[in-house]
């Protein structure tokens with residue numbers, strides 16, 4: 560393993576334009592992330608066309624910033640890497656094509672990286688807080704929870720994955736974002752729900768979709784349960800208003816007539832929002848932690864690795880640490896959400912195993928973990 564190999568990595572799979580320089584797979588020389596969140600906030604979610612355009616406008620400046628700490632600039636780079644999937648096709652295309660162009664012009668090896676695998680490899684990166692941390696020990700069980708993905712995987716070695724389970728509907732982060740919208744909490748929903756839930760009283764308990772004998776997850780029923788709680792609350796309130804009680808807030812038995820994601824419900828009192836935010840967060844955390852702990856026991860994991868944007872959630876970290884039978888590793892928040900440092904880490908171990916890609920590598924918006 561060549562610890563001096565220095566990789567320039569690019570990430571543009573969703574709404575962050577990012578570039579990083581990583582040495583030996585673990586040392587961060589630079590890590591630059593330009594978030595587009597303000598561009599998307601006004602739409603209440605990510606607009607693919609806006610994302611692609613922003614990547615094109617931003618990538619040049621982000622790259623130059625990432626190269627700045629290198630004494631010999633481009634000459635210090637040994638390989639170029641970029642995410643090729645999963646993600647938004649137009650967004651992925653920007654970073655992948657820029658990376659291939661750089662590699663071609665500078666006659667450098669090129670490595671395509673799987674975004675989900677890279678989230679897991681954020682756990683290999685050294686940080687100022689723990690500059691000497693040993694690398695994770697295999698076998699590891701990894702829980703990847705992001706805006707687009709929720710899965711449990713067993714890693715028996717570099718590049719040796721077994722997918723244990725994944726979400727059958729919404730990703731955990733997507734559920735946070737949709738429920739935040741229902742509660743009128745804005746975007747992105749994860750941090751907003753975490754804030755609203757802080758110090759909220761208990762009392763409301765929402766269902767958990769256990770999907771027995773499976774490591775799969777499901778969060779869409781939970782989202783609907785929140786919607787029903789909101790409608791029940793509104794119906795009770797309306798019943799107290801003379802003259803409006805009979806019709807307001809009524810719903811039929813079964814599925815609501817409008818899809819939950821289409822329904823924003825502002826004007827709920829902060830106490831109701833806080834209780835529901837807490838109940839929702841507790842339900843998600845309980846299912847994620849229970850399944851991860853079961854998998855770690857069943858497969859004799861030496862460590863549990865947490866990854867993805869939802870790994871920033873403090874209750875998830877706290878509960879996993881409390882219940883895990885083996886050490887839990889979680890990257891710092893800035894390395895949990897999308898960044899290029901994790902792409903550089905994943906690329907290093909692939910490159911070290913002799914993997915390189917040709918110019919024909921295309922974007923794969925639906926790339927699987929073992930794809």
Ligand code: KG4
Pocket residue numbers: 573704705706707708731732733735736747748749750753867868869870871872873895896897
């Ligand atoms: O990994 P990521 O940056 O992007 C994807 O690849 O999807 O994850 C973004 C997701 C969003 O859904 C956001 O709401 C969620 O991570 N998130 C959180 C928290 N911070 C970000 N979810 C729960 N609690 C948080 N503190």
Ligand code: ZN
Pocket residue numbers: 674678705706867868896897
């Ligand atoms: Zn991600």
